[in-house]
Amino acid sequence: MTSPIKNQIGSVFIPVSDIEVARDWYCSILQLSTEGEILFGHLFIVPMQGTAGIILDSKIYSPEKVFQTPAFQFITDDIEQSYQYLQENGVELVTGIENGQWFNFKDPDGNLFMVCK
Known part of the structure; x- marks a missing residue:
């Protein structure tokens, strides 16, 4: 089947x-x-x-149910610009840009997400 x-x-x-x-x-x-x-x-x-x-x-x-690890990633063509954009908008950034490819951030409830190039 x-x-x-x-x-x-x-x-x-x-x-x-x-x-x-x-x-x-x-x-x-x-x-x-x-x-x-x-x-x-x-x-x-x-x-x-x-x-x-x-x-x-x-x-x-x-x-207890908020995402402690990224369940998915948001995609970007420009990792540096994405990092700066979220920083300028007061988003909690959890990491710096790692290996020039990705970083993590949290939403207001503490859910963890990734932005990846």
């Missing part, structure tokens, strides 16, 4: 404590519109290229 499961990632869920604050923060960092519906009082879909989107979910949040 051929697997009916596709070799494709749909969406990624991110636990957030306040859906409106998270929506505004992610949309600001990614320069996206905050227009869109908060679904069922706890979900907001951030449209992304390459996946169906990031789903911010305040219903699954607890301090």
Whole structure:
């Protein structure tokens, strides 16, 4: 039998404590519109290229569930400019630029992410 499961990632869920604050923060960092519906009082879909989107979910949040290691990476063509952009926007940078290729940062809830060239 051929697997009916596709070799494709749909969406990624991110636990957030306040859906409106998270929506505004992610949309600001990614320069996206905050227009869109908060679904069922706890979900907001951030449209992304390459996946169906990031789903911010305040219903699954607890301090123990935040990402301690990057679950995925954001892609950039210019690692230095990306680092400077997040720094100028007050984002908590966890590492410097490592090997000229990547760095880690946290969202307001403490979820850890990576930007990679």
